[in-house]
Amino acid sequence: AHFFNKHRKWAMAVDLIPGPPTGFLLGNIWEMMWKYNFNQTQAFADWTKQYGGIFRVWVGNNRVLVLLSKPEDLEILLSSNKHIEKADIYKQLNSWIGEGLLTSTGQKWHTRRKLITPTFHFRILDQFIEVFNRNSDILVQKLLTQTDTVNVHALVTLCTLDIICETAMGTKVDAQKNADSAYVSSVHDATVSFHQRSMRPWLMNDLLFNASSVGKTYNKALEEMHRHTREVIENRRRERERRRSSLSMSAADKDLGMKKRVAFLDQLLKANDSLLDKDIQEEVDTFMFEGHDTTAAALSFILYNVAANPEVQDQLVQEMHDIFGDSSRRITAQDLQNMRYTERVIKESLRLYPSVPLFARYLKEDLPVTGGYVIPAGANVTISCLQMGRDPTQWPDPEKFDPDRFLPENSAGRHPYAYVPFSAGPRNCIGQKFAMMEMKSTVSQIIRSCKLDLPYPGYKPEVEGKVILKANKGVLLNISRRLSS
Numbered sequence: 001a002h003f004f005n006k007h008r009k010w011a012m013a014v015d016l017i018p019g020p021p022t023g024f025l026l027g028n029i030w031e032m033m034w035k036y037n038f039n040q041t042q043a044f045a046d047w048t049k050q051y052g053g054i055f056r057v058w059v060g061n062n063r064v065l066v067l068l069s070k071p072e073d074l075e076i077l078l079s080s081n082k083h084i085e086k087a088d089i090y091k092q093l094n095s096w097i098g099e100g101l102l103t104s105t106g107q108k109w110h111t112r113r114k115l116i117t118p119t120f121h122f123r124i125l126d127q128f129i130e131v132f133n134r135n136s137d138i139l140v141q142k143l144l145t146q147t148d149t150v151n152v153h154a155l156v157t158l159c160t161l162d163i164i165c166e167t168a169m170g171t172k173v174d175a176q177k178n179a180d181s182a183y184v185s186s187v188h189d190a191t192v193s194f195h196q197r198s199m200r201p202w203l204m205n206d207l208l209f210n211a212s213s214v215g216k217t218y219n220k221a222l223e224e225m226h227r228h229t230r231e232v233i234e235n236r237r238r239e240r241e242r243r244r245s246s247l248s249m250s251a252a253d254k255d256l257g258m259k260k261r262v263a264f265l266d267q268l269l270k271a272n273d274s275l276l277d278k279d280i281q282e283e284v285d286t287f288m289f290e291g292h293d294t295t296a297a298a299l300s301f302i303l304y305n306v307a308a309n310p311e312v313q314d315q316l317v318q319e320m321h322d323i324f325g326d327s328s329r330r331i332t333a334q335d336l337q338n339m340r341y342t343e344r345v346i347k348e349s350l351r352l353y354p355s356v357p358l359f360a361r362y363l364k365e366d367l368p369v370t371g372g373y374v375i376p377a378g379a380n381v382t383i384s385c386l387q388m389g390r391d392p393t394q395w396p397d398p399e400k401f402d403p404d405r406f407l408p409e410n411s412a413g414r415h416p417y418a419y420v421p422f423s424a425g426p427r428n429c430i431g432q433k434f435a436m437m438e439m440k441s442t443v444s445q446i447i448r449s450c451k452l453d454l455p456y457p458g459y460k461p462e463v464e465g466k467v468i469l470k471a472n473k474g475v476l477l478n479i480s481r482r483l484s485s
């Protein structure tokens with residue numbers, strides 16, 4: 001009786017926050033099923049319109065999500081050092097990425113973040129430009145051999161996988177040279193299954209999940225992904241040992257191309273005394289996934305937006321011309337800094353198509369927010385970047401693709417938490433700079449050689465967030481060689 005009273009009090013506190021009417025046992029999942037056919041993206045869009053900057057969603061009768069989209073509320077949550085625990089649903093990722101940087105919390109997260117942060121220092125990132133260049137060259141060659149409409153997302157994903165393996169992991173996998181990558185299709189299966197599970201409270205139980213078809217697909221995908229990441233770690237370990245036996249320790253690190261600072265996987269292998277194999281594996285699984293699927297989705301939508309907006313494409317071409325003239329020389333760190341317009345195009349595309357459309361925290365303490373609401377401890381607070389990017393009160397004419405929204409003069413006065421595709425505060429994206437550099441160099445290489453067109457006028461990819469925001473049927477474009485003017 002004590003438990004029920006406590007739960008009833010908690011549920012009453014939650015229900016002080018507005019939200020759609022709840023049904024028996026499944027809460028708001030009834031509506032999600034019958035009205036939205038589990039299209040969470042559409043349901044959240046409609047509910048945001050109806051209830052505004054704060055609303056609650058019952059997933060079953062004891063899990064609750066509180067969706068926040070007012071920048072002031074985001075600031076309260078994300079800037080805090082207290083509320084750094086990820087939402088309970090992230091635990092379902094444990095069998096995939098363990099307690100890696102994305103999912104861990106407390107002391108473990110602090111220690112790992114400190115260990116890994118230097119490996120994303122700009123001096124290390126600058127050394128990666130050559131890898132970005134080389135791999136995007138291969139991508140450009142592949143794009144140019146397409147004579148018909150092509151799903152650019154499929155090709156770009158292989159490129160970003162090659163990039164993360166060669167940069168952070170120091171291992172070449174040459175995914176672009178193969179038509180299919182078992183790892184890439186497993187990431188797809190795993191993210192879709194995870195998403196399906198998150199909206200079906202009856203699949204929260206591990207036994208039921210493992211016996212279901214969704215669980216079987218998920219587990220099969222995990223096996224393949226873990227096989228792949230184990231191989232990446234082993235390759236790098238062997239390479240380190242091979243070099244070490246022929247060179248002194250410090251010379252070996254230099255020879256690995258890492259100079260004084262050490263790249264991601266080498267840093268983990270160097271810390272092997274304090275890290276177990278399992279610890280290394282969970283970080284590699286985390287970075288392999290976060291480090292390629294996010295940038296692939298983002299790049300595909302950038303290319304779509306460029307194709308859909310010829311005046312934007314012209315301006316990009318102009319910027320490339322200003323920087324490179326007629327030369328086909330490689331991109332340098334300085335060039336990347338000079339790509340101001342390209343950067344605005346990327347930012348604007350992430351506003352409309354944020355690769356991570358939702359992220360969430362679990363509250364261990366009550367969280368007072370604006371409007372007099374208090375979100376009770378035990379709730380999951382969810383941020384929907386997708387809805388925030390389309391909020392007309394923050395972004396006039398939100399559907400319009402206008403990179404100049406990010407000109408300094410047009411950004412002045414905008415709340416710093418109104419735009420958070422990389423999250424913000426202590427648990428922001430550690431790969432933000434890496435991602436921006438990779439996206440800029442890839443967009444630049446493509447624009448210098450390719451003209452992008454929509455497959456037909458008015459084409460718009462249909463999107464749905466399944467962990468990562470992707471187009472259900474890929475991003476389709478026509479590509480032709482850009483003739484120099």
Ligand code: HEM
Pocket residue numbers: 086101102103113168286287290291292294295298354355356359360420421422423426427428429430431432434435
């Ligand atoms: C367009 C590209 C990317 C976007 C939009 C993006 C977005 C995000 C967001 C929103 C978060 C917070 C997630 C949460 O709170 O649950 C995050 C965290 C993270 N991202 Fe990214 N990301 C991108 C690229 C990358 C890349 C390239 C890497 C690695 C090289 C990476 C590694 C991570 C990691 C490890 C975390 C967890 C950080 C922590 O909790 O300390 N991301 N990212």
